[in-house]
Amino acid sequence: MLGPVILAASRSDRMRRLVSAAPVTKPVVDRFIPGETVDQIVPIVRELTDQGLELTMDVVGEDITTPAQAEAARDAYLELIDRLKSLELGTRAEMSVKLSMFGQALPSPTTALNGGASGPEAAFHGGHELALGNVRPVVEAAAEIGTTVTLDAEDHTTLDSMFAIHEELRKDFPQTGCVIQAYLFRTEADARRLADSGSRVRLVKGAYKEPAEVAYQQRHEIDKAYVRILRTLMEGEGYPMIGSHDPRLISIGQELARTAGRKLDEYEFQMLYGIRGDEHLRLAAEGHRMRVYTAYGTDWYGYFMRRLAEKPANLRFFARSMVSK
Numbered sequence: 001m002l003g004p005v006i007l008a009a010s011r012s013d014r015m016r017r018l019v020s021a022a023p024v025t026k027p028v029v030d031r032f033i034p035g036e037t038v039d040q041i042v043p044i045v046r047e048l049t050d051q052g053l054e055l056t057m058d059v060v061g062e063d064i065t066t067p068a069q070a071e072a073a074r075d076a077y078l079e080l081i082d083r084l085k086s087l088e089l090g091t092r093a094e095m096s097v098k099l100s101m102f103g104q105a106l107p108s109p110t111t112a113l114n115g116g117a118s119g120p121e122a123a124f125h126g127g128h129e130l131a132l133g134n135v136r137p138v139v140e141a142a143a144e145i146g147t148t149v150t151l152d153a154e155d156h157t158t159l160d161s162m163f164a165i166h167e168e169l170r171k172d173f174p175q176t177g178c179v180i181q182a183y184l185f186r187t188e189a190d191a192r193r194l195a196d197s198g199s200r201v202r203l204v205k206g207a208y209k210e211p212a213e214v215a216y217q218q219r220h221e222i223d224k225a226y227v228r229i230l231r232t233l234m235e236g237e238g239y240p241m242i243g244s245h246d247p248r249l250i251s252i253g254q255e256l257a258r259t260a261g262r263k264l265d266e267y268e269f270q271m272l273y274g275i276r277g278d279e280h281l282r283l284a285a286e287g288h289r290m291r292v293y294t295a296y297g298t299d300w301y302g303y304f305m306r307r308l309a310e311k312p313a314n315l316r317f318f319a320r321s322m323v324s325k
């Protein structure tokens with residue numbers, strides 16, 4: 001019951017100011033977001049890769065309000081990629097990006113001037129072209145150091161634009177990945193379309209507050225959809241990335257991979273930094289590719305609140321630390 005309330009709070013500016021300013025917040029945030037700067041995150045990258053883990057790096061931030069912030073987001077990724085270059089990790093450290101942070105929801109300059117979008121981008125938010133223009137240099141820079149970028153999935157209203165940007169980027173960078181969310185009704189069809197040769201698709205349950213018109217609301221329905229979609233990905237020709245901490249789905253994933261005749265390097269598991277760390281190491285020790293989604297940066301509020309919403313015990317821990325101060 002608490003999850004939807006926390007997810008609603010994740011979009012509230014007032015809550016953002018309250019939570020971000022509370023001195024007790026920081027230690028709880030650190031569990032999920034282990035750094036604010038590139039200098040702090042590079043040693044973590046080294047530590048995790050030394051343990052046999054792979055990474056996908058997220059510079060936290062979303063829902064920006066100006067084109068300058070979108071450019072700053074682009075530059076933050078470019079700085080990170082530049083720093084990763086000397087580590088020569090190749091695809092062992094890839095990038096995850098949220099297009100809202102690259103300007104996807106902003107009015108584009110032409111929309112603002114003309115009072116409305118026209119042309120091919122009219123079907124999308126005005127910032128579609130802006131986001132594409134900002135994310136492309138990041139994908140290019142990643143390719144130059146031998147790695148890839150995956151486009152995260154945000155709320156359902158953004159997905160047509162995200163998939164169109166994904167398709168556009170794949171023309172030059174076919175290895176660009178994307179995320180699909182099992183809770184959405186549309187996702188089974190998206191998975192069939194995306195399970196083509198060379199595609200990289202991360203399947204997750206879904207972390208946003210979505211209405212009953214577009215998404216399953218019950219956990220058991222979401223889990224059943226997850227299995228159906230994962231089967232489609234495993235039987236397809238692409239590279240499935242199993243984004244979940246759910247022990248049942250992890251063992252079903254292993255079984256589906258075996259049945260589809262996939263070798264250990266023909267799919268991977270992905271989990272979030274700070275969640276079930278022992279399981280990361282166990283899967284890696286078994287010979288699986290295990291990628292840890294590692295977020296860093298200062299604008300951590302939205303990411304942090306979604307982690308609280310996923311597990312009420314996190315919120316109780318957080319609330320206890322607030323009252324005990």
Ligand code: FDA
Pocket residue numbers: 151152153154179181204205206207208243244245246247270271272275276292293306307308310311314
């Ligand atoms: P579930 O929520 O059932 O959790 C299973 C178990 O894992 C729990 O019982 C608990 O032990 C542990 N656990 C899960 N979440 C926890 C938490 N926050 N704190 C502590 N323990 C926790 N979503 C999205 O909409 N768009 C995206 O792009 C992504 N990207 C993404 C990347 C990766 C690598 C992962 C793992 C997840 C995402 N997600 C996401 C988030 C995803 O949609 C989902 O909200 C979380 O993964 C939680 O769902 P689980 O599959 O882990 O199952």
